[in-house]
Amino acid sequence: MHIGIYTEVSPRNGGVAQYTSLVIDGIAEWKHRHAGDEITLFAPGQMHRRGLDHLTLAHQAGPQRVVAWARENARLPIVRRALQTAYGWRRNATLTDAPVVDQRASQGIRARGVQLLYFPSVMRLAVETDIPSIVAVHDTQHRRQPHFPEYASPGLWSEIESTLRLAARKSVLMVAESEVGREDLLQAYSSHGLTPDRVMVVPYTTPSYLRTCDLATAPARARAKFDLPDRYLFYPANFLPHKNHVALIEALGIVRRRYGLSPALVLVGDRGPGLRERTHAELMAAARRVGVADQLRYLGFVDDDDVATLYAAADLLVMPSYFGPTNLPVIEAWAARCPVITANIRGIREMCQDAAVLVDPGSVDDIADAIHHLWTDASARAALVARADDRLKAFSPEVFRNALCDVLEEGVRRLC
């Protein structure tokens, strides 16, 4: 059997990129179980380098072959490329849930011998190829909370929805990240042909850069590199409205007024153009309004290894995000023995159980109280870390690898 892993994301795509590297990493188990099988990774340039890094890092644990791949192939003659761009625009403008087959991409992938494709995130090619595909779906928030401006860009909502609708009918298997995610998928797409036997669960796990990070020396390394305050709250997230940065800033204002405390807040994440830039500007404005601008430290986009040290040096991860059902930073914080405050919403509740302090993401007071409580109570922090160690067992790399292999095996079994 020859399995292809196909991705179009760049490392800056946040959680999805991290999940993709988890998959590349987890493939080691598949190679262990099925020594004769071949794995090929299809990735764009940047991801390509990342894939190669993993190859060397994980002791040849990754795919045997890495193919630098771009769907709109950049090596085409310039005239054809221009024509294709024009064609692509037209296509995007009329995108419906109409099934089509991208013959060129499919043939290119099939020519390399690939018999089964794994998509670590929802990509259009997953439903436009005639190679059997497995699609990992990280959330169905566009159905549950469509009011967020993330989905307001023209055609985006429809593209996600139409891709998932087609995947519900056409993919060999869909992969959810938790039982809650599986329920969500079935609830939203069983009317589009999705059946329970075609949805499997692969829970997230700790990324390799946290596993390889030396936690004892990490805080010192972080401080040496970033000029950090002694104690700080940490929130690594793209600047998108659903991440709810503003509530966190306002909570800091309350902590300052009500309790006289001014904990520093370290933010990382890409402040790219468009919505992210606007969201970042909004949160800075909010910080000035409530008088906590001096507490903020924005470090820009930070490499994975540095993120690991930043968790280790932090007092608290505060993640009042509105989206779930699983959020990777919570697992990362647990692995770095950093206590967690996060949102009390469906999915996150099931994920955290008692290993985090859960707050209503809509209530600034709630967030403020939790920050105050944990900031001032070292024993409460220690208790959280101890419980997190326990909870982390459910998200161990072994669990992930086995679940991923089970999915691939089920896919292969169905093909034969």
Place this chain on the structure above:
Amino acid sequence: MHVGVSTYHTNPDDGGIAQYTLSVLRALAQRPADFRGDRLELFGTDAARAAAVAVGADFDAMDVPPPQSAAASVGRRVLGNGRLRQAATAVHRYRHRTHRHDPAAPARQNPAGAWLRERGVELLYAPANSGLLIESGIPYVITVHDIQHVRQPHFREIIEDGYWEHVEYILRNAAKSATMIIAESETGKADLLECYAGYGLTADRVAIVPYTVPPHVRADRRVEEATRVRRELGLPERYVFYPAQFNSHKNHVRLVEAVGIIRMRTGLRVPLVLSGAQNWPVAAETWRTLMTTATRMGIADQVRYVGVVKNEDMTGLYAAATALVMPSYFGPTNLPLIEAWALGCPVITSDIRGIREMCGDAALLVPPSSADDIADAILSIWNNDALATSLAARGTARAAFFSPERFATALWAALRQAKASV
């Protein structure tokens, strides 16, 4: 009312669709009183027209369908049927790749539709998926045999070469615009509504017409036919039989493994007779896998492939068989089971949704993915005449439900309902 029937699949290598079409033609020959004044026309290939005559269908006119357009017909003559034609088709497909299968857009106008309208056709019926119907602009009734492309999309014959998109195109449009859709069972109707209600299908537009025994199955001549076919094809005294196109969802390989397991476990040589078309890539691959498996298990000499069998030989093949073994992954109704029941041949088939409901107690049900279970089932019939006899008896009783009369009545009822709404 002027009713047109469009049939294209009547050759034995079209598999089950051909058998179904023949049953339809036979049913249409028995016109009920309230349709006597109507005009019934058959459009299709020459083979379809010949088949209609053979089953005694009384069509008012039988015509070949028109060419797509004058230009296309000239183009076809210039291009011939070789490489040039293939290249032109490829270019055409590439140019229309987004629009061709776009169910959200109105279906493209099919020139044949205009031709049919000029002839005065007011209602069309096709016994299988047909692009012509949904593009004709004429009210139509269509039989949908299954929606397995949604339930089990992973099989090669389903997902490759745009087949999935083609079926989806037809079904989404049919959900929207068909006057009636004919399903073959309650399960099939439930499946259709579950997956296509979102595209506009409503329960009152789905009729159920259960399959029936095809006309060439002659229960009255089964003893003579068994002797004749066994002699002419040189078949062994006892054998298990599986007639199916060599698509991967038909699961031939598990059956071969089961025969291999029997040989390993008991030393018993159970001959396996296979028939069906295999002249396309997926089927050729299935055949290769099947023969590799057989060779590996040392039972290649037990596998006998009799090719695409003439319809008149089917009676004998079933009647002479010790059992029909059909471990197919698809349903909800599989025609060979009915043929076997009608001819007193015990049945082993898959324990899956749809098939369970279809079989009742008239078959041994096994999980299709388990060669061991298939082997056990074959052995239990092979060594136990009492079981074989009782299964055959239960099969005969079950076959009564799938009688041609019931089929004709249900089919005409569906057409009557369509006629009323047109």
